[in-house]
Structure formats: structure tokens, C-alpha cells
Amino acid sequence: MKMKTLSTDKNDSPVFLKQGQAETLAALRTGFIKQDGKLTRVRVFDTLKRSEGPEEVIFRKVESSPAKDLVEHLKRGLTAIRAFSLTATAVPCAVVLIDGWRRGYPFQAFTAITVALAVVLLQIATNLYNDYSDYVKLIDLPGTSGGSGVFEKGWYRPNQILNSARFAFVAAVVFGIPTLISHPLEVIIIGGVGLAGTLLYSHETFGLKYHALGDLAVFILCGPALVAGYSYTVFGMFSPGLFPIGIFVGLLACGLLHANNLQDMHLDRKQGALTLANTLGYRKSIHLLGGIYLGAALALFYAVFTDRLPVAALLAALILIPATQITFRFKAALGPDCPSLMGVKVAAAKVHLIGGVLLGFSLFVAVWFG
Amino acid sequence: MVDKDFRDDWALPWFDSSLYTLGGKGALTGLEGVIDASVLRGGKRLRPLLMGEFARFFGLPFDAVIPYARAAEQVHSATLAHDDVIDESSTRRGSLTLNARIENRKAILAGDYLLAEGIYAVSKLKNAAIVEGLAATLRELVTGELLQNEARGISDVSSSHLSRVADLKTASLFRWCCLVPAHLSNAPEPVIALTREFATRIGVAFQWIDDAVDFSLSSGKPYAADLREGLVNRVTFRLLEIAPHTQAWVQRSLSSNSSESLPWTPEEIQSAVEDTRSAGRAQMGAARRNLSDLISAMTHAGQAPSQESSQRIERILQRLEERLL
Structure with missing residues (x-):
């Protein structure tokens, strides 16, 4: 009929x-x-x-909604690239740079800046491409918590985001070329590890993020691997402080991902993605989140205790305050879907940023105060 | 009281209040009288209407679903009674609410009593799948209410939250109402899945209608009532996207029950209302396709629904859609 x-x-x-x-x-x-x-x-x-x-x-x-002014253009751009997540790459590079500088390791500022930019631009390219890809594959539908939201709001079209991702990738390569010329082996090895890690993380079939190993992958890639790779490229060596710095920033990045996955656990489960959060369940995942942040602070204590980092580095342990607030927010909420958890992802990103800033600042200050 | 807009003769039996009232047959005669006069009085009777027409759709007699339709309306009314206490409302459908007639504590318990009546009536019919469905529906209803309550005073709710609440709070009971006849007629699993999908779509569309009507001057209800009760609905969500600079005002307003005039221009409000209606129309369009697939599936299974019942369901969809225009 x-x-x-x-x-x-x-x-x-x-x-x-x-x-x-x-x-x-x-x-x-x-x-x-x-x-x-x-x-x-x-x-x-x-x-x-x-x-x-x-x-x-x-x-x-959808009606086109052009940005009213430059400020709004900027806000939209920052939303599209998920600016709050860029701490995952920017912070480790900055902290390693400060640590190497304070130890008196010789380096070229040009190399340090261009490599850091390349790393951050690669993350921007990845964020943009993931947004485009998840939209086109109909993974991030309106009414779900995935995606940056720029398509739903009518701010950008998918091909604009794809072109931006390509541009960011090319820019990353351009910034990486000088270092590729001066340190070809290091860039190839470290770049290869990074690329393999990224592909391994999000591959459709065997991606680590779909097999409850995403947290571990992020810890390694945004922690010890990134820190070691950046240090070796810029300074040509690994400093004693690298290990605890890598553990510290890696755990904060892991905390950021885990907080994300905690909030999205029902959605991920519905889409068949196995994360550590939906494997452990809500309550145990909250305990793990607390443990991750505590582990980051303990890494600092260990580093100071073993003279790998100055005492001032303990300043960064102050991240336990906002980290505890995040953990308690999850504990107090009725469940992962609870609206009281709005903004918790940004809060977790701020912990990563604040932790890195405090650690970098403390290392910087330690130079002047011994 | 008959919905003045719905004059189709075939629908009239569902507007007979005596179908739903408790009638003073239980132990608490006085309380039942108050319940009958307030929260069970009037209403669009959409849920019983849907159940009744789906009964015909699945080839069942009207009488087969009356007890279930009654229970659906009682469950729905019980949630309204609780809502009225939470929102401190004094009138509903032109008459005093339960909590305006009796104290809040009693009104809450009266809502529980009504709920218990509905569940007991269904359990007596001893259809385990339907009872389980009702229990699951109640769990979803309460989850939706809790999630919505948690969002009270929060301005930056996400669209996923709004969708989830619409699904749990509104669509869940629509699903049960459409699935009861399917289960009673022993419909095959693909038919049940399509029925569930159809009901979900119209349930969510109905919630978007409600959200749009909240910003209608001709609805007979207080303007932007959700906002004044501390809740962001789909229209307000869209307004915050259109005019993000009003976030601070909305946050203040949600926390303080302010009577300040709204910070949006009429054009902005119209745009947000139209966007919400458009989303509702998209859901209705999808529901129509579900219905078409449902008819095909039933025809393949040798249980083709009557043209009359299909047209009546389409008529219900039209009535819903007219509210979206």
C-alpha cells in the first residue's frame, strides 16, 4: 500500500x-x-x-551560518581542531625542551620549534581527519557525543574539514623537512614509530582503541615515546629526567582519554568499540582514573627522590587537586550519561595542560634557584 | 474531555474518561476520586489511541488491548502527577493538579498508587513478555526523568543528552504501547523490530513537538516554561547555538527562576523553533518509512494489515505533523 x-x-x-x-x-x-x-x-x-x-x-x-567576526572564526577553528586536546603533544615537547635547556644541552631553537610544530600539526591533522572520517562513515551522528560538532552546527562542510586536515598534514611535513635533512635517521625512525602507532591506534579492524588498548597506546605514544623522540631529535640524547617526564605526561594524556571513554562508554559499547572504560564498568573505571592521576604524581615524587628532577618539580603534583575534583564528579554522577558531567572532557584536558605548565615552570624556575 | 482538534469518529471511544478512571473501586475511595478528577481527566490520549489502532493493525479486536491501554494512560498520568509536584504546577489541562488539591507528600504517593494500579492490572493478565516490557519501560521512564532532573540548572547540555532524555522519557512508553499489540498477535521478530523503530521515531518527534510548543504563544501554556523550570529543551539548545553570547543569561535564568524577558530576538526564536520542528518532521518522515516497511513485512508474513487501520495510523501521524507546521 x-x-x-x-x-x-x-x-x-x-x-x-x-x-x-x-x-x-x-x-x-x-x-x-x-x-x-x-x-x-x-x-x-x-x-x-x-x-x-x-x-x-x-x-x-542546513542554513549557512557564517561567522560574524574574526573572534568567532577563531572560536570555530579551535573547536574544529579540538584545541583542548592539543596539550597531548604540545605539553610533552615544551616540558622536554625546558628540561634539556636547564641541563645545558646544546640545541638549535629552529629545530626545537619546527619539530614541535610538526608534531602538533600532525595531531591537528589527525583530529580533523578523524572528525571527517567519522562523519562520512556515519559514526558520529547528531544526538551522539562523538565529533567536534562543527558539522551539526553548520559551521563547516565535510570537504572543508578534509582539506584543512590535508593542509595541516602538509604543513607538518614542511615543518619537519629541515629536521629530516639534518637528522634523517632519527626522523624516519621516530616518525615511523609515530605513524605506525597512530595507524595501529585507530585502524578499523585491529585498532588498539577498539580492543581496550587505547589507553596504553596513548600513554606510550603521548608519553615516553613522544618525549624520547622529541628529546633525541632536538638534543641528540636522552636525559635522566626523560623517563619520569614521559610517565607523568603520558599518564595525564591517558587520564584525558580515559575520562573521555568513561563518559562515552555506553555509546562506544553500542558501536561495538571495546575500551578499557566499558570493559571495566563505571565504578572500576573511576578508580582507574584516580589511579592514573595518582600514578602521575608518584612519578614526580620518584623523579625527585632519585634526583632525576629538581624538588621544584613537585609543584606539578598540584594537579591532584583538579584531578581529584574530576574523579569525584564521576563518582557523584548518576552514570556516564549524567548531564552533571558536561565539560569533564575539557576539565581533563586542562589537567594535562596545567600539569605540563606547572612542570615546565618548575623546571624553568629551578634553573634560577638551583 | 475530547481533544478539540481530533474529531475523527473512530478515535472517540479512546476519549471516554471512564476507560481510565479508578472509579473508587479500591481501598482508597476518596483518593481515587481526587486522582480521577485531576490527572486522569482530559488529555490527548495519544498512547491508548496508538495502542488501539495498532491492535486493529495487527488484527486484534479493540477489547483485547483495553486493559493495557488503560494501564498505559495510568502510567503516563502517574508521571505527570510526579512532574506537577516537582515543577510546583497548579493547573494542568485547565483544571487543578493533584498537588494543588492535596499536599505534595500525598500527591507523590497518589502518583505511586496510580502507577501500582496500572502495573497490577497488567500483571493480572499474565503475559510475561508484556509485563517485562512494562517494567523495562518504567525503568527507562524513570532513568529519563532522573537524567532530565540532573540537567536542571545546567545550560551547556549536549544534544546527545536531549536525544537520550527524549528517547527514555517519552519514546519508551510509545514503544510499549505499539509493541503490546505486536506481542499479543505473536508477530515475528522483524515486525517487532520495525514496530519498535516506528514508535521510537514518533515518540522522539512528539518530544520535539512539545519543545517547540513550549515557545508558542497560542499553546495555552506558560511561555518558555521549561526554561523557567531550569531546563534547557531542544529549542533553547538551538538558541544557544544561534546566539552563544546568551549562555551567561541562560545559566543565570536556569538557576534563579528569573522573570527577565528573554534575550533573543523574535527572529532567533522563530529560527530555533523552526529548526526543532524540522527535526521533528525528519523523525516523522523516517517513521513513515518504518510504517511502510512494517506493512510490507506483515504482508510477506501473510498478515497484511487492513487498509483502514493503516490509514488511521497515518491519520494519527498527520495530526502529529500538523502540530509541527
Whole structure:
């Protein structure tokens, strides 16, 4: 029986397109559909399983909402690149640089800056590409907590984000070229490890993040591996302080990811992604989060106790205050979906940033006060 | 009281209040009278209507689902009674609320009593799948209410939170209402899955309708009532996206029950309301496709629904959609 539909005569009626068709892929990638001979800007609203045939993608018309001024442009850009997560790469580089400098290791400022920029730009490229990819693969649908939200808000189209990711990647390579010329072996090895780690982390089939090993991968890649790689590239050596610094920043990055996964545990489980958070369950995951932050602080105590870092480094242990607040927020919430946990991901990123800033500052200050 | 907009003759039996009232047959005759006069009085009766038409859709007689439809409306009314206490509302559907007639403590217990009546009536029918479904529905309802309550006073709720609350608080009972006839008719699993999907879609659409109506001057309800009760609904969420500089005002307003005039222009409000309606229309469009698939699946299973029942369900969808225009 053919279903009658109410004629709304509204030009924003939803559009249903079958998955896998060229028109659907074009709409997903470009953010436009051709209707009545003209291009209409759309975004994904939802998917619809049909009893016969492929799943359909529901598109809704979206009005362009251009940024009103430069400040808003900047805010949107920072949202798109997930600026709060860049502490994962920027902070370890900054801390290692300060530590090497205070130990009097010779280095070239140009190399230090360009390598750090390359690392951060690679993370930006990864963030942007993940957002694009998850949108086009219909993983981050509106009404779910994944994605930066820039597509849902109509700020950017998918191909704009993809082009930005490509640009960031090229910029990372450009910044990396001088060091590639001066230190080819180091860059190839360290770059290779980083690239392999990134691919291994998010591969569709055997990705570590889908097998409850994402936390470990992030700890290593954003901790000891990044710290060692940056140190060797810039200073040509590993300082005694590297190990505790790597553990400290690695655990803070791990805490950031774990807090994210804690909040998204139901969504991840629904999508078949096995994270440490949804494997352990809510209560045990909260205990693990507390343990991660405590471990980061203990790494500092160990480093000071074994003279690898100056006493001033204990200043960074102050991150236990906001870290404890985050842990208690999770404890007090009714569950991972609780709206009282809004902003906890940003709070966890701030812990990472504050920890790195405090550690860097303390190392800097230790130079002047011995 | 009949929904003045819904005059279709076939729907009229569902608006007979005596179908739902407790009638003073229990031990607490006086309390039942107060409940009957307040929270069980009037209403759109959408849930019983859907259940009744899905009964016909699945080839069941009208009488087969009356006890379940009654229970659905009693469960729904019980949640309204509790809501009225939490929101300190004094009127609903043009008459005094339960908590306006009796003290809050008694009103809460009266809501529990109504809930218990509904559950007991369903359990007496001894259909384990349906009883389990009702229990699961109640768990979802309460989870949705709790999550919504936790969001009271929070301005930066996420769209995933709003969607989840809509699904748990509103769509859950719609699902049970549509699934009861499916279970009673021993429908195959693919039919049940499609029914569940259809009910979810219209349940969420109904919540978006409600959110849009909250910003309607002609609804007969207080304007932007959700905001004044400390809650961000889908329209307010969209307004915060359109005008992020109003976040601070909204946060203040949610915490203080302020009577300040809203900080948005009429155009901004209209845009946000229209966006919410558009989302509702998208859900309705998807629901129609679910219904079409459902009819095909039933036809393949040799249980093609009658054209009349399909048209009546379509009529219900139209009525819902007209509220979205």
C-alpha cells in the first residue's frame, strides 16, 4: 500500500538517500545535494534501516551560518581542531625542551620549534581527519557525543574539514623537512614509530582503541615515546629526567582519554568499540582514573627522590587537586550519561595542560634557584 | 474531555474518561476520586489511541488491548502527577493538579498508587513478555526523568543528552504501547523490530513537538516554561547555538527562576523553533518509512494489515505533523 504523506510544502523536508550510492557519498563529503537543479546545503540527521535494501541516510537542510567576526572564526577553528586536546603533544615537547635547556644541552631553537610544530600539526591533522572520517562513515551522528560538532552546527562542510586536515598534514611535513635533512635517521625512525602507532591506534579492524588498548597506546605514544623522540631529535640524547617526564605526561594524556571513554562508554559499547572504560564498568573505571592521576604524581615524587628532577618539580603534583575534583564528579554522577558531567572532557584536558605548565615552570624556575 | 482538534469518529471511544478512571473501586475511595478528577481527566490520549489502532493493525479486536491501554494512560498520568509536584504546577489541562488539591507528600504517593494500579492490572493478565516490557519501560521512564532532573540548572547540555532524555522519557512508553499489540498477535521478530523503530521515531518527534510548543504563544501554556523550570529543551539548545553570547543569561535564568524577558530576538526564536520542528518532521518522515516497511513485512508474513487501520495510523501521524507546521 502506498503511504500518503502530508504535503508540508516545506523546502526543508528531509531527504532520504540510500547508503553506498554515488549521490549519497557526494552529499556526505561535500555537504550539498542537488534539488530541483540547484545545490542545497545539507547535513546528516540520522540513518534508517530498511527491511529491504540498504540503509538510508536522512539529510536535513542546513542554513549557512557564517561567522560574524574574526573572534568567532577563531572560536570555530579551535573547536574544529579540538584545541583542548592539543596539550597531548604540545605539553610533552615544551616540558622536554625546558628540561634539556636547564641541563645545558646544546640545541638549535629552529629545530626545537619546527619539530614541535610538526608534531602538533600532525595531531591537528589527525583530529580533523578523524572528525571527517567519522562523519562520512556515519559514526558520529547528531544526538551522539562523538565529533567536534562543527558539522551539526553548520559551521563547516565535510570537504572543508578534509582539506584543512590535508593542509595541516602538509604543513607538518614542511615543518619537519629541515629536521629530516639534518637528522634523517632519527626522523624516519621516530616518525615511523609515530605513524605506525597512530595507524595501529585507530585502524578499523585491529585498532588498539577498539580492543581496550587505547589507553596504553596513548600513554606510550603521548608519553615516553613522544618525549624520547622529541628529546633525541632536538638534543641528540636522552636525559635522566626523560623517563619520569614521559610517565607523568603520558599518564595525564591517558587520564584525558580515559575520562573521555568513561563518559562515552555506553555509546562506544553500542558501536561495538571495546575500551578499557566499558570493559571495566563505571565504578572500576573511576578508580582507574584516580589511579592514573595518582600514578602521575608518584612519578614526580620518584623523579625527585632519585634526583632525576629538581624538588621544584613537585609543584606539578598540584594537579591532584583538579584531578581529584574530576574523579569525584564521576563518582557523584548518576552514570556516564549524567548531564552533571558536561565539560569533564575539557576539565581533563586542562589537567594535562596545567600539569605540563606547572612542570615546565618548575623546571624553568629551578634553573634560577638551583 | 475530547481533544478539540481530533474529531475523527473512530478515535472517540479512546476519549471516554471512564476507560481510565479508578472509579473508587479500591481501598482508597476518596483518593481515587481526587486522582480521577485531576490527572486522569482530559488529555490527548495519544498512547491508548496508538495502542488501539495498532491492535486493529495487527488484527486484534479493540477489547483485547483495553486493559493495557488503560494501564498505559495510568502510567503516563502517574508521571505527570510526579512532574506537577516537582515543577510546583497548579493547573494542568485547565483544571487543578493533584498537588494543588492535596499536599505534595500525598500527591507523590497518589502518583505511586496510580502507577501500582496500572502495573497490577497488567500483571493480572499474565503475559510475561508484556509485563517485562512494562517494567523495562518504567525503568527507562524513570532513568529519563532522573537524567532530565540532573540537567536542571545546567545550560551547556549536549544534544546527545536531549536525544537520550527524549528517547527514555517519552519514546519508551510509545514503544510499549505499539509493541503490546505486536506481542499479543505473536508477530515475528522483524515486525517487532520495525514496530519498535516506528514508535521510537514518533515518540522522539512528539518530544520535539512539545519543545517547540513550549515557545508558542497560542499553546495555552506558560511561555518558555521549561526554561523557567531550569531546563534547557531542544529549542533553547538551538538558541544557544544561534546566539552563544546568551549562555551567561541562560545559566543565570536556569538557576534563579528569573522573570527577565528573554534575550533573543523574535527572529532567533522563530529560527530555533523552526529548526526543532524540522527535526521533528525528519523523525516523522523516517517513521513513515518504518510504517511502510512494517506493512510490507506483515504482508510477506501473510498478515497484511487492513487498509483502514493503516490509514488511521497515518491519520494519527498527520495530526502529529500538523502540530509541527
